Amino acid sequence: MVTRILPAVGDADAARSVTALLSRLPDTEAAPPAGDSTSLLDALAATAGESVADLPEVVLVHERIGPVPALDLIRQVALRFPAVGVVLVTADTSPGLYSAAMDAGARGVVGLPLSYDELAARVGAAAQWATGVRRHLGPGPDVLAGPGGTVVTVTGAKGGVGTTLLAVQLALAARASGRGTALVDMDLQAGDVGSYLDVQFRRSIADLAGINDISPRVLDDAVYSHSTGVALLLAPAEGERGEEVDDRATRQVLGALRSRYEVVVIDCGTQMNAANAAAVETADTALLVTTPDVVAVRAAKRMVRLWDRLQVRKAEETTTVVNRHTRSAEIHPQLIAQIVRTRIARTAVPANFRELQGAVDSGRMQDLDSRGAVKQAMWALAGELGLVGAADGADGTGRRGPAGRGRRRRGGVERHS
Template sequence: MTRRIILGIGDRTVASGLGGQFQELPDIEIVSVEATSGEVIGAVGAAPDVDVVLVDEDIGPLPALDLIRELVVRHPQLAVILVAREATADIFAAAMGSGARGVITDEPTLSELQSRVEQAAEWSATMRRHFQGSQDAPASGRLGTLLTLCGAKGGTGTTTLAIHLAIALAASGRTVCLVDLDLQTGDIPGYLDVQHRHNVADLAAAVDGLDGAVVAEALFVHPAGPHLLLAPPHGEDSEEISARAIRQILTALRTRYDLVIVDSGSQVTDANAMAVELADQVIITATPDVPSMRGAKRMTQLWTRLQIRREEDVLVLLTRQDRRNEIQPDLARKMVGAPLMKATIPASFRALEEAANTGSPTLVKNNDFRRAIGRVAAEAGLLDAPAAGTAPRRGDQGAALVEFSAIIPLIGAIILLVWQTVLVGLTSMYSSHAANEAARAVAVLGYDEPGSRAQVRDRAAARISGPWKDEKHLHIEVVDGYVRVTIDTPAVLPGLRTPFGITTSAKVVDERVR
């Protein structure tokens, strides 16, 4: 059986040495070699059938032990081995405490390397069979989705987007937690008109004893659906919030919610940089102007230099988009460098003004804005699949199908009724034309002789088109100086006849020369 492994090693010399040794071992396939912690997390997520991951103790920016914890939480069936310079008792104990399945040195013997990897791979295969065979445990070990939103600069609508995305996704039946990591200037309470005595700083202070009760007490449950973890009310409190605390807080939230949406503001700090690195999807909001385009590009390049996130793994979303803007999406795509989302947020400040001033986002009734929020959620992959551990709501889909099936006959009946009304109108018009023409013909030709009757009928029929002119449908009578023309109304369905006709009378003015 081939063992699939990933090497998370930033030192090229160590990576090259281990790679050469693995080439000498049979049935071992190196899936990829990653240099940063973020790349390791992404590679493991993209290759769920990996058996073993080797993590170098000097990898960054996330420390090796923290990276191991993150991998084990996300993928409990995955075996992780720590690569250390020295395999001391303290290092071994720390690695085991983080969830690693073993420790090897960066220059192991071939037999030692094979033994460690085989044992770890066998354990991984056993755990995978256990998860697949159990109906109570998710087969993938996947956590809730983490979406991080950043602003290219202040005022690009990051908080507004985060709030409306959270409300819309909560309304779709997902469990959603909105986290305000704009630690110095975050103002989600103002946008939602809420007050809560706990915030993210309280969770950071109690991060070593983080459990369900502590997390629940720190969150505010908004009536619109999402749960809120607010930023500290005083900006200086943000100095006490470490990247390690944010990592543990976000991991704890992801085990409890289908979606965790982070508003990280427009500043790069250790705390929100961690949210960017751990996120499944990162979106930068930018307005269509040169300063904002430059700000988005600077931010993605900064993340790349700090090895937080690669530029191609970030999406840029245009807000306040209007057809009259000088910078349109095609030009913006060339300016920012990173992928640009097809969805855009329209320039609808007036539609958002009342909601922002009153703290009531439900007051936004602008359909273009609401549809744009839905398109952003769909393009970001937030609506593609049901939450981990939950079955698709097929009952809703069935109900929708039944309702649609019931509507189809009604739509058909309405169309037939409209078309029948058109036929009645045409019949009435032809009847009027035919009566007038028949009255003129009778005035000139008379109607007593059979020959004249045929000519009157021919002249009347000349003013009629279609099936209305044949003898079965067109009837002409002359009574008391009036010509009465009756035309049977055609039925909209072939083979049927309507039980009524349209009759029109016209007075005969005798024009014959005596």
């Protein structure tokens, strides 16, 4: 049996050294190295999307991988692809580092400089473990394997552009289509998801920040099961507790949620910090919400540039959503696309505060009228993003409403009266 190996090495010289040594191992097939954490996760997700059996038996993670730190990357791979054996390559072979690597989910540690015998032993052990896990789990549909659930982040270009409302409606749309859905409030100092859904709950994402191993039971204790069926992980009631949630905690929490729910929607608010930067970086889809006015569009452009400078997200990997769109607006979606240099969602959300006012004032966004243009547009956007099944209409009943018909257009922007 041939052991398939995928190395993840950020340094060019180290990549050549690892590749050369792997080529000498018998009965192995080494893929070209992934140069960063994003490339590795994307490659694994693409392979798992075709067939879980095609995943490599072993992933080698070099200590100089980035931008996600090596141990955090190992934790993500272990959570999302549990039948893959991960081996850490590091110069630090101390007991503390070894213990941390095992806690993260590694199946072995190889010291630098690389030794043929040690590498062969660790790769062989990891491959044997992966093969045993796959044989034990079998091909049944209940096996957690592959990329896990879809993570969508919703970030506002500035305050007041409708970020939380959109995040809530995307989650409700996904859940109405029958998909297990979690909604996470990562506007850590001023989160309003609970207020929009008439929820008071003492647990929050901050309660998970200090936990190294988030078990299903621990996650259940922190999550509020809403009457709509959406699982809510709220922001802390005390804003200062938001500082407890760092990038490491964010990746661990999202990994646990991704392994449990088909769709995870995250309200990232408008303030950039390490936690929501990590969420945007690891998301499958990153939405940036703006309104068609000069101030908001300029803010959107600044956010896109900030993400690019910090290597959080490339402009071409970001989708901008235009909220409160009107046909008479001088700043139209195509112009916004030229300014911010991102993709623009085909679905533009119309301006109609009168439709929203009752639900906003009562704090019951789940009661928003399904016949309204705003809700239909937001649920159509959920369909455009693949969060609902093809047979699910904008009203969650399975019927194709006006928004459903508009979603079949190509190359244009949907307009809703």
